Amino acid sequence: MSGPVVPAVPAVPAQPAQPADVIHDIGFRHYDDVRFGRGWVVRSLLVDTLRGVFGLGRPARSKVMPWILVGILLAPPLVIALVAVLTHADTLPISYTQYLSRLQLPIGLFVAGAAPYAVSRDLRFGVLPLYMSRPMLRTDYVWARFSGLAIAMFLITAGPQTLLFIGALLGKMPLGHNLTGWLGGLAASVFLAILLAAIGLTIAAFTPRRGLGVAAIITTLLVVSGVSFALSGIARMQGEDTWSAVAGAIDPYRLVDGVASWVLGVAPANPELAPNTGAEIAVFVMVYVVIVGVCALLLGRRYRKAGRL
Amino acid sequence: MEPARASGAPGRSTATLPVVSAPASELGPAIATRRVTKTFGHVTALSNLTVEMPTGVVGLVGANGAGKSTLIKILLGLLPPTSGEATILGMDAATEGLAIRRIVGYMPESDCLPPDVSATELVVHLARMSGLPATAARERAADTLRHVGLYEERYRPIGGYSTGMKQRVKLAQALVHDPRLVLLDEPTNGLDPAGRDEMLDLIRRVGTDFGISVLVTSHLLGELERIADHIVVIEGGVLERSTSTADATALSGVMLIEVTDRAADVVARLRAGGAVVEQPEGGNLFTLTQADEAVLDSVAAVAADLGVGLVRMQRRRHHLTEMFREGAA
Numbered sequence: 001m002s003g004p005v006v007p008a009v010p011a012v013p014a015q016p017a018q019p020a021d022v023i024h025d026i027g028f029r030h031y032d033d034v035r036f037g038r039g040w041v042v043r044s045l046l047v048d049t050l051r052g053v054f055g056l057g058r059p060a061r062s063k064v065m066p067w068i069l070v071g072i073l074l075a076p077p078l079v080i081a082l083v084a085v086l087t088h089a090d091t092l093p094i095s096y097t098q099y100l101s102r103l104q105l106p107i108g109l110f111v112a113g114a115a116p117y118a119v120s121r122d123l124r125f126g127v128l129p130l131y132m133s134r135p136m137l138r139t140d141y142v143w144a145r146f147s148g149l150a151i152a153m154f155l156i157t158a159g160p161q162t163l164l165f166i167g168a169l170l171g172k173m174p175l176g177h178n179l180t181g182w183l184g185g186l187a188a189s190v191f192l193a194i195l196l197a198a199i200g201l202t203i204a205a206f207t208p209r210r211g212l213g214v215a216a217i218i219t220t221l222l223v224v225s226g227v228s229f230a231l232s233g234i235a236r237m238q239g240e241d242t243w244s245a246v247a248g249a250i251d252p253y254r255l256v257d258g259v260a261s262w263v264l265g266v267a268p269a270n271p272e273l274a275p276n277t278g279a280e281i282a283v284f285v286m287v288y289v290v291i292v293g294v295c296a297l298l299l300g301r302r303y304r305k306a307g308r309l
Numbered sequence: 310m311e312p313a314r315a316s317g318a319p320g321r322s323t324a325t326l327p328v329v330s331a332p333a334s335e336l337g338p339a340i341a342t343r344r345v346t347k348t349f350g351h352v353t354a355l356s357n358l359t360v361e362m363p364t365g366v367v368g369l370v371g372a373n374g375a376g377k378s379t380l381i382k383i384l385l386g387l388l389p390p391t392s393g394e395a396t397i398l399g400m401d402a403a404t405e406g407l408a409i410r411r412i413v414g415y416m417p418e419s420d421c422l423p424p425d426v427s428a429t430e431l432v433v434h435l436a437r438m439s440g441l442p443a444t445a446a447r448e449r450a451a452d453t454l455r456h457v458g459l460y461e462e463r464y465r466p467i468g469g470y471s472t473g474m475k476q477r478v479k480l481a482q483a484l485v486h487d488p489r490l491v492l493l494d495e496p497t498n499g500l501d502p503a504g505r506d507e508m509l510d511l512i513r514r515v516g517t518d519f520g521i522s523v524l525v526t527s528h529l530l531g532e533l534e535r536i537a538d539h540i541v542v543i544e545g546g547v548l549e550r551s552t553s554t555a556d557a558t559a560l561s562g563v564m565l566i567e568v569t570d571r572a573a574d575v576v577a578r579l580r581a582g583g584a585v586v587e588q589p590e591g592g593n594l595f596t597l598t599q600a601d602e603a604v605l606d607s608v609a610a611v612a613a614d615l616g617v618g619l620v621r622m623q624r625r626r627h628h629l630t631e632m633f634r635e636g637a638a
Contacts, residue, residue: 044438
């Protein structure tokens with residue numbers, strides 16, 4: 001049994017009978033080593049999802065879109081940091097949380113490309129039975145795919161903010177202010193990553209065709225954001241500031257911005273439209289929880305059906 | 310089955326996993342169901358199914374919709390039976406699904422392969438999904454793909470494979486984690502006659518050379534008869550027959566005799582001598598039941614006496630197909 005694992009010569013068909021104590025490495029070999037449990041399986045699937053979202057381990061053309069978007073997200077902080085260092089500015093021209101809402105288009109495009117990759121293919125080509133017949137639960141599968149996607153979303157939003165922070169430090173800006181701003185931005189990224197991953201995954205799980213899923217997700221995000229700003233604008237014109245703030249709850253970016261500004265005390269990206277009163281913020285928190293909860297419910301139902309083999 | 314496993318597997322007996330260490334044969338049947346019923350609304354997929362299947366290659370035969378796939382899902386612990394209980398390798402399917410799926414492989418009937426990855430990538434990934442460490446997953450994927458007959462093409466995307474190659478990939482992913490038992494759902498579906506024969510030979514080898522127990526389903530009794538040690542027939546969710554192939558195809562004790570001429574006279578003489586003779590097909594063919602030495606001697610004597618030639622005297626084997634036809638009648 002020793003020697004190379006894969007013989008250089010392809011296998012020859014069945015050998016003539018040999019004495020029982022002779023072992024030749026042509027026959028089927030059994031596996032007696034460790035078999036890990038669900039923890040390993042979920043972790044492997046999570047890492048696989050995370051790598052795949054960035055096109056790692058996939059053909060070159062799968063790497064183009066995610067890395068272009070990562071480039072678009074990283075370019076402004078580089079420029080801002082450079083300018084800040086050269087001009088000896090004492091504040092960043094953009095706050096950490098503002099960064100998230102200013103660049104919502106590339107962030108939205110990224111989740112629109114990544115979520116269908118994570119789930120549509122398995123649904124469309126009936127791959128789920130191959131997962132379900134393995135030592136994992138249906139929820140393990142959904143959980144691993146979701147976590148992989150959410151971590152990817154966190155990385156692409158936390159990365160540029162970290163660049164901004166490094167720029168601020170190199171520009172000798174006040175540390176305390178930037179540190180809280182940066183940490184607050186990271187926390188907002190966590191909220192945003194969870195929300196966008198949940199929405200993206202749910203839409204993708206109901207649109208097994210990948211192209212359709214991409215279109216559905218980006219359309220949903222754009223429409224919801226447009227409607228949210230339109231409603232806020234109308235309400236403001238009518239002098240209804242409460243409604244103007246609450247209308248922000250239907251747009252994921254403004255929703256996260258509102259929740260983050262309350263939880264973390266960071267400056268909201270759109271101060272004039274942000275929730276201020278306790279009631280408004282309560283609505284934001286509730287909407288956040290409800291959206292994530294409904295997505296979890298829908299995913300659960302989708303996979304209860306699909307996971308039957 | 311066991312000797313093959315012992316000779317081919319040096320370290321199989323080590324007790325890394327208690328579940329794996331004892332050969333299934335010591336635990337009784339590989340698969341046993343007791344009064345298993347499964348209903349979907351008004352549809353009864355399985356009705357009071359009680360059956361035991363030994364280790365080795367077991368063929369599960371039934372028409373489309375007979376309940377074969379339902380039974381497999383119950384055995385994998387993915388579908389709770391409405392009532393009754395099922396055990397596989399001594400584990401309860403209703404409660405020990407995770408443990409079962411660690412050491413059981415499953416080849417679905419449906420298309421289940423993503424077209425944009427290579428066979429190697431897919432099988433390595435699925436080996437990890439079965440709990441194998443990364444290195445072992447790579448080694449075993451390469452090994453297993455070779456064993457099912459996929460060589461250079463395993464690095465190309467699956468989308469370009471023929472049906473036969475896709476079936477082999479599906480089989481490889483079911484074997485890659487070295488299961489104790491594999492459940493193969495209609496593995497010959499969609500294959501041409503040559504591909505069908507190759508797949509059946511491969512399944513036979515899984516049972517004999519690899520030492521892995523097999524439950525293979527088909528709607529064709531004829532093809533499973535060739536490779537299975539045991540045949541189970543279900544129809545409309547009800548057990549029709551469960552029998553070992555060796556028993557079923559044993560010598561039947563019936564002698565087929567053909568003479569050149571005057572068969573009627575020969576039959577009349579033999580009957581007069583007390584032999585049990587039937588002439589179902591007419592012509593110069595007839596059969597002798599309970600043909601012992603004395604009866605055979607008398608056949609020769611009668612033939613010589615009447616001056617007719619003996620064309621053949623042949624012991625007959627049962628065919629499973631004919632047994633089941635009788636059973637169903």
